[in-house]
Amino acid sequence: MSEAVQVPVEELQLDPYKYPLEALNPAQPGLFRLDAHLPILKRLREEDPVHYTAESEFGPYWSVTRYEDIKYVDMHHEIFSSEGGITIGDQDEDFTLPMFIAMDPPKHDVQRKVVAPVAGPRNLAALEPTIRGRVCDILDGLPRNQTFNWVDHVSIELTTQMLATLFDFPFEDRRKLTRWSDVATAAPGTGIIETEDQRRAELLECLEYFTRLWHERAARPEPGNDLVSMMAHNPATRDMINRPMEYLGNLILLIVGGNDTTRNSLSGGVLALNQFPAEYDKLRADPSLIPNMVAEIIRWQTPLAHMRRRALVDTELGGKVIKAGDKVVMWYVSGNRDPEMFDNPDAFIIDRPNARSHMSFGFGIHRCMGNRVGEMQLRIAWEEILKRFHKVEVVGEPVRTHSSFVKGYIELPVRLIERA
């Protein structure tokens, strides 16, 4: 991996108590790569829960770190706007991708409604046998008696197949979806792409590919039950093809939303069960805990560490005055570890009673549209893993993503231990 934009380890705030409060900058991607983000967020929750960072590579921004405050920001979309971007970094000004996650009502509502049904539980119930079949094939084809990368063999493969199913995307080309998802969220110089120009070029290939699919699907008299057909046939969006950047934006949203999140939760669950072996025992003794464990995995992992808003008016939060125009970062990864909400928050507890109250899906009108898709994939995966293996054993250090947005894994070396 290139180290081009990475802050040297010694400059990261690994021990946040060594620095004055006002110097704390929890958005440094290196903290997440080193899994060292929690101490700084803990200090902020305790000492400065609505915190201003005056200087960072992303410019000045506010950090909101307590569960209740984050929920408040998420719920008040009329004060805290999503328009223009929902990650701490700004989009490239010459290459802005409008997408409904980064829009306010009423436009947000209109576009979201078009694609929401594909991820709805009704549609998913019909897809479950297909998905289970694919999960079984993936698990049955895994290497035995050797170390392999769980991320690549299982997490990426499974989520990519799911995404290909939802888009009715040519199956043999499905890894293009993985690539576009990675390209869309990676920082230049961190191993995925080298420059913004490269990002632009690859995403335009994505647009070209999907434009072809759009025209094919639009020409069919009966709309198919896939995301592209839905957009091409729905009166609210059928002229979107004339606004290619908006089409691309929504594609990227659906690709990233349906990919990174579940992928990293699939890996995170394996890691969590290895770090908390008593929970693995509990799971083997009672597989009916899987649905609650899925919620706990999503809390513990928090596959998207934050979402960003921008204040539309001067407003007060936690005794601080936030000015109109200021960036406000909701650290979901911190809210999910808030002891006021979750007892013993850093522990992974598969039968935690309030695991479902995690904030990884966000709250309010931007709440994750694909939450049931993700939960279903994780549930099926764990049902089938338990049937096959005594343990998926982590045998080396995971390699984590260099990002304060996508919180995940590039490598997770494992070996399968067969059932006795």
Added chain:
Amino acid sequence: MPKITFIEHNGKAHEVEAELGLSVMRAAIDNLVPGIDADCGGECSCATCHVYVDEQWMSKVGQPGDREESMLDLNPERAPNSRLSCQIPVTDALDGLVVTVPEFQM
């Protein structure tokens, strides 16, 4: 205490006693009525306590407020009698209320 009947998607009815001042959602959760998730704990921010109010009760229960409307509006399966049960406070006037729980919360 007012009585509320929750009818599951499969037709199974649950009559529960609801505490005055708490929400209809709370009455379901406290009495282990299946089909209500209430992930956000009752703050009108997740829409997983969706119910269909029996038509005869709509006038007494009333229409959703703005914030509730914006959450309900995201649900492809909302109907004119959809409400979020966390936003319906239990009162004596609702004694006998009947609501149907949808097949899926989303």
